Amino acid sequence: MDPAKRQSVGARNEVRDDARLQEQVKDWLRYGEDLGLGPYYRDRAPLHRIAEASAAAVEPQSIATSSAISAALPNAMAAAAPGRKPAGPASTAASAAQKSVTAAKAPPAAPAATILPAAAAPSLFESLDRIADDTLPRIREDIGDCTRCKLHKGRTNIVFGVGNAKAELVFVGEGPGHDEDLKGEPFVGRAGKLLTQMIEAMGLQREDVYIANVVKCRPPENRLPEKDEIATCSPYLLRQLDVIGPKVICCLGSCASQTLLQTTQGISKFRGEWFDFRGAKLIATYHPAYLLRNPPAKSEVWKDLQKVMAVLGLQPRKR
Numbered sequence: 001m002d003p004a005k006r007q008s009v010g011a012r013n014e015v016r017d018d019a020r021l022q023e024q025v026k027d028w029l030r031y032g033e034d035l036g037l038g039p040y041y042r043d044r045a046p047l048h049r050i051a052e053a054s055a056a057a058v059e060p061q062s063i064a065t066s067s068a069i070s071a072a073l074p075n076a077m078a079a080a081a082p083g084r085k086p087a088g089p090a091s092t093a094a095s096a097a098q099k100s101v102t103a104a105k106a107p108p109a110a111p112a113a114t115i116l117p118a119a120a121a122p123s124l125f126e127s128l129d130r131i132a133d134d135t136l137p138r139i140r141e142d143i144g145d146c147t148r149c150k151l152h153k154g155r156t157n158i159v160f161g162v163g164n165a166k167a168e169l170v171f172v173g174e175g176p177g178h179d180e181d182l183k184g185e186p187f188v189g190r191a192g193k194l195l196t197q198m199i200e201a202m203g204l205q206r207e208d209v210y211i212a213n214v215v216k217c218r219p220p221e222n223r224l225p226e227k228d229e230i231a232t233c234s235p236y237l238l239r240q241l242d243v244i245g246p247k248v249i250c251c252l253g254s255c256a257s258q259t260l261l262q263t264t265q266g267i268s269k270f271r272g273e274w275f276d277f278r279g280a281k282l283i284a285t286y287h288p289a290y291l292l293r294n295p296p297a298k299s300e301v302w303k304d305l306q307k308v309m310a311v312l313g314l315q316p317r318k319r
C-alpha cells in the first residue's frame with residue numbers, strides 16, 4: 001500500500017476507534033445513571049444536576065422532590081392545553097377514579113401490593129388540573145408540529161405514544177432513540193424488542209398496553225432529556241395518562257420514574273415499590289436498555305413485573 005493510502009486508512013481506523021470508545025464511555029455513563037450513581041461522573045454536567053444529586057444524597061429515606069421541575073409544571077400544564085377547560089383538581093378526580101388495589105381483582109395467592117406515598121407532601125402532579133373532555137387525538141392536535149423546546153431541531157418524527165387507549169397498564173420510557181425517531185413509534189429498537197418480550201412474558205400483547213415516553217422528540221446522541229425539555233413535554237404525557245386512566249403505570253428507568261415521582265433519588269432506591277399517582281398505581285423498574293447492558297438485572301425486573309401482574313390479575317405466558 002502506498003504511504004499516503006496507508007496514512008488515510010490509519011486515520012479512518014483512528015476515527016472508528018474514537019467513535020467506539022465514545023460509545024463505550026456513553027454506555028458506562030448511562031449504566032451509572034441507571035444505577036443512580038450519577039454524581040461520580042456528573043462533574044461535567046450542568047450545575048443543577050449536581051445540586052440535585054447532592055440533595056438526594058442527604059435524603060436517603062424520602063423521595064426528594066425536584067423543585068425546578070415542579071415549579072415549571074403548572075404553567076407548562078396550562079400551556080399544554082390552550083383553551084381547554086380544567087376538570088377540577090386532579091386529587092378530587094383521582095380519588096373518585098381511584099381504583100383500589102385489592103384482592104378482588106388479583107388472584108387470591110397474589111402478594112398484597114404495598115402502596116407508599118410518592119412524597120411526604122402532596123406532589124404537584126397530584127394537584128394539577130385534569131383537562132375536561134380530553135382525548136388522545138386532542139392532545140396530539142395540541143402538540144401539533146411542536147417547536148416548544150430545542151429537541152424539535154433534530155427530530156424526524158414526534159413519537160406520541162402507541163397502544164390501547166383504554167389500557168390498564170401503561171409503560172413510560174425516557175424518550176425516542178434513533179429507530180423510534182425514524183418510525184414515529186416508541187420502543188421499536190433493541191430495547192423495544194426486549195420490552196415487547198417482557199410484555200408477552202406477562203401474558204399480554206404489545207397492543208394491550210399503552211407505551212409512551214417523557215419526551216416525544218429524540219434527544220441528540222441519545223443523551224438524557226434535559227430539565228427544560230422534560231418540563232415542556234411531560235404535561236402532554238400527564239394528559240395522556242389522565243385520558244387513558246390505567247390501573248398501573250410502569251416507569252422504565254430513572255428518567256420516567258424521577259419525572260413522574262418528582263424525585264432526584266436513584267431508581268435503585270425505590271424500584272419495585274408502589275406509589276399512588278393520580279388515581280393509578282405506579283411502579284418503577286429498570287429500563288430495558290439497561291437490561292441489554294446488564295442482563296443479570298432481568299431477574300429484578302421480572303420480580304417487579306410479577307407485582308404488576310398480581311395487581312392486574314395476569315398469569316405469565318405459558319411456554
Ligand code: URA
Binds near residue numbers: 186188
Ligand atoms: N428508550 C426509551 O426510553 N423510549 C423509547 O421509545 C425507546 C428507547
